[in-house]
Amino acid sequence: QKEVEQDPGPLSVPEGAIVSLNCTYSNSAFQYFMWYRQYSRKGPELLMYTYSSGNKEDGRFTAQVDKSSKYISLFIRDSQPSDSATYLCASGSNYQLIWGAGTKLIIKP
Amino acid sequence: NAGVTQTPKFRILKIGQSMTLQCTQDMNHNYMYWYRQDPGMGLKLIYYSVGAGITDKGEVPNGYNVSRSTTEDFPLRLELAAPSQTSVYFCASSYSAGPGASNQPQHFGDGTRLSIL
Numbered sequence: 001q002k003e004v005e006q007d008p009g010p011l012s013v014p015e016g017a018i019v020s021l022n023c024t025y026s027n028s029a030f031q032y033f034m035w036y037r038q039y040s041r042k043g044p045e046l047l048m049y050t051y052s053s054g055n056k057e058d059g060r061f062t063a064q065v066d067k068s069s070k071y072i073s074l075f076i077r078d079s080q081p082s083d084s085a086t087y088l089c090a091s092g093s094n095y096q097l098i099w100g101a102g103t104k105l106i107i108k109p
Numbered sequence: 110n111a112g113v114t115q116t117p118k119f120r121i122l123k124i125g126q127s128m129t130l131q132c133t134q135d136m137n138h139n140y141m142y143w144y145r146q147d148p149g150m151g152l153k154l155i156y157y158s159v160g161a162g163i164t165d166k167g168e169v170p171n172g173y174n175v176s177r178s179t180t181e182d183f184p185l186r187l188e189l190a191a192p193s194q195t196s197v198y199f200c201a202s203s204y205s206a207g208p209g210a211s212n213q214p215q216h217f218g219d220g221t222r223l224s225i226l
Contacts, residue, residue: 008149032212043113043199043217044152051212088151094212099151 003027004091006100014108019076023089023100026070030098033065035074036088038102044088048074079107111135115200115218122190122225130185130221132200140203141183142167142215143175145196152199158183190225197222 004025013019021035031052036044048063050056056063064073072089086102116131134141139160144152154167158177172194174186183202187194201215 002151004151034214041219043201043219045217046214049214090152092212097154097212097215099153101149101151 003098004089004100006089006103008101008103010104010106012106012108013079015079015081017079017107019074019079019083019105019107021074021076021087021089021103021105023072023091024070025072025091025098027091027093027098028067028070029093030091032092032097033063033072034090035061035063035072036090038086038088040085047087081107081109083107113200113202113216113218115198115221117221118219119222120224122187122223124190124192124225126190127186127188128190128223130187130198130200130223132183132185132218133181134183134200134202134216135181136202136204136216137180138202138204138216139180140205140213141177142201142203143173143183143185144199144201145169146199146220147196155185155198187223192225195223195225 006023033050035048037047038044050063053065053067060077062075084107086104088102089100113134142157143155153169156175158164164175198221201217203213203215205213
């Protein structure tokens with residue numbers, strides 16, 4: 001079992017839809033949870049960062065962590081074509097960061 | 110502000126050749142990392158450094174070497190290129206005031222696309 005798992009997609013939705021991206025992790029010691037966005041032929045860039053359980057909101061983006069089920073979610077409201085990218089989740093402890101393989105998201109105009 | 114800069118952007122090598130991938134950052138970050146990214150796989154850590162003169166192996170270090178003589182630069186060396194090293198290589202940096210930086214956001218360069226034929 002991979003320590004951090006993501007559905008690779010692609011996930012294709014119409015512009016304006018609410019998008020839900022998800023990851024699961026296996027190590028209960030993980031406390032830090034991040035979402036990165038990666039455009040084609042670019043490096044990943046940090047989108048959201050959360051510590052422990054709970055929700056965090058930033059504009060159209062909401063990150064959610066449920067430690068009881070080891071489930072990480074990223075919600076995108078009012079999705080735009082410019083949101084089309086690969087979304088990587090990462091989680092870890094102070095000394096270890098494990099990356100998911102990424103989910104490719106396509107927003108259709 | 111340049112952030113993390115990687116050169117070259119693309120390179121084709123023959124089996125057995127050597128090369129150095131360059132990485133420099135201008136954010137005065139103490140931690141630097143090298144990852145490889147293969148299709149359908151997550152980022153795999155090759156080597157990392159917690160400061161000038163200090164480096165350590167990551168998950169997939171075989172076939173690679175690094176050095177860190179300055180805070181800014183963290184080159185990655187391939188000594189005998191093999192087809193299995195065909196990948197996209199990313200350099201990243203982060204800042205941590207204490208031990209353990211895996212919880213700190215990392216800033217990435219735009220990668221070097223390397224093909225070994």
